[in-house]
Amino acid sequence: MDVRVRYAPSPTGLQHIGGIRTALFNYFFARSSGGKFILRVEDTDRERYSDESLEDLYSTLDWLGIKWDEGPVVGGPYGPYIQSERFDIYKKYAEQLVKEGKAYYCYCTPERLEALREEQVRTKSEYQGYDRHCANLTEEERAELEKKGIKPVIRLKVPTEGKTTFHDVIMGDITRKNKDISPDPILLKSDGFPTYHLANVIDDHLMGITHIMRAQEWIPSGPLHVLLYQAFGWEVPTYCHLPMVMGKDGQKLSKRHGSTAVREFREKGYLPEAIINYVTLVGWSLDGSTEFLSKEQLEKCFRMENIHKNPGKFDYKKLDWFNSQYIRMADDGRIASLMMPYLIKAGYISSTPTAEEEEKVRKLVKPAKERMKVISDIVDLSKFLFVDEPVEDPEMYIAKGSDIEKTRKALERGGDILFKGLEEGKADEKIEEELCALSSELEIKVNGVFQPIRVAITNSQVSLPLFDSISLLGLDEAKRRLERAKEFIKEK
């Protein structure tokens, strides 16, 4: 049987790291086993639903380059793939279970349930959950309640005896006593929408899903789902519960640990290949030594057997490392165009860059490339090119081991050597040699000559290399800044 897997997110928030890790595992498993990857939108919670979330889902998968074989937009033979458009299906199946005596209508109000819960907590009752108050209503009682206009929910009858087991490819057999399964969960809400459990089981069956790969947080509801499959008389798919992605403190990764939405990473200038590579490596590994795995490679070599049991912590620093590596590997033209929006947003270049501006950005790539962890770093790195804010603390010009006198000389004589050399078209290395000679003459370290000049030209103690900076700035502007610094230091 051909593999069919799905990613079935709920559009109630932005796509986050944990979610796309699940998507990626499903996607890679489908590709590597020649199966189909299906996208299904589980939008049965109309309270938390948002259009923005749905758009974010599409744009995030698109950005990552994850294409689905069946699902919204592309369609497929088992559609619709959006649960809110399958409304009638769930109702039909839920009512079928009622008819067969496997489920029942419940008219309990949220208030009663709330009170029940409080009571159970207060008395530290051993019995937790719904008390099956409506499990054995007579037809007359039902009619009475219907007459009052109470909209019922449909609850599944969970056996009180016996136990239910399901097999998980990663975890092995997982067994739960039926009496420990949340008593009589709601299948169909009073608004007629299905709950997750119902919709998920029905759709997975109807869509021919063969492997259910989802986060381990779903393990506790595994037996319940099996009960549902059995109630319908359907074959249970293969389960594969994925280890969770945790934060530094070992708790489920969430906003308080830092960025979790993929969109945020994208906005900061992470590359999709870095995200894919790193995220895939938490909870899965090829051989323990291969670090760099492209999406294309993963589509071939992903094996379910290599998925781990234990949860993994998300390490932002390792992601940074991956990202800086991928930035360096990336094509210069691509990096240039990725940098553009940040420079525009910073107001450094116009929103429709001129040819001259584009050229400038293009030249910026080479020196900046190996200094960026994320593309947005370019804003700080290139500020001196677009904004001229001279350093006004004389101390900043003075290198360690130097003093104001020597700094003045370095600026004056070093500046002469530098610009004379550049104007004559001397090689950078040659000029550098001459500047080094000056430093030994002044009895200071090489940096004693370079630092004041660099600070003068780049307006910062931390900058791109001097020659790159001058070349980017242009000779005239560089010279102007140096002259200004000379004047400034002279007065001190």
Added chain:
RNA sequence: GGUUCCUUCGUCUAAUGGUUAGGACAGGAGAUUCUCAGUCUCUAAAUAGGGGUUCGAUUCCCCUAGGAACUACCA
């Protein structure tokens, strides 16, 4: 509280019934470079604890401890 699951360096992980328990990130040290970054070299760092089974266990079993998830008309 109840239920279920998990446990190799700080982190992600590799390996095997017999190894000096390997790699990477982060950390530390050094080298290099005009600063920063980078690069290179070196370094420290782990089988949670206790019982078994076994000639031998980190690996198999049990217990303990710790952690996590779930416990909604949310998914």
